[in-house]
Amino acid sequence: MNDIISTGAWVGIGVGLGALVFIVALVIGALVQIGRAVHLRETVRTNWVLAVILAPVFGAIAWFAVGNRVRLN
Template sequence: MRCLAAPSIRRMHHRGYRALAGPHVQVSPDTIEWAAMALAGLAAVGAVGLIGAALVQIARAVHLRAGARTNWVLAVVCAPLFGAIAWFAIGNRLDTE
């Protein structure tokens, strides 16, 4: 037997979904392009910061011999993101003395 005073669960769910969805907003292609450019700029700044931090750490690493230091610097300069990520992943943990 169904209670006539309470709305059906299906109807309540439908109303709740509509209430959560909010108003429909159209985004212009210019706004999307601006957001993509901003995201690309943030990624570039992050990559430059990562590479710079890796080079500074390599220069300050007292446990590296001159040859190993040169190889790490070349790795970071020739393959910037891969070299920097490799340095942070394994390079500063190696004991080369």
């Protein structure tokens, strides 16, 4: 019985660490792309950086979903 409980605990720790690595990679990827986005004004870039830092998951997903669009005039 103890083996099942400890195995379940290790699985939970593994899943948690995997999720943490995914979130950190998502945030770093978003911040790198924001830094390289030449089409953004400084104020817009600052707002995106703040969004990603203050709300990491939502901010990074929002950047990849709507923020990474280039306007063609």
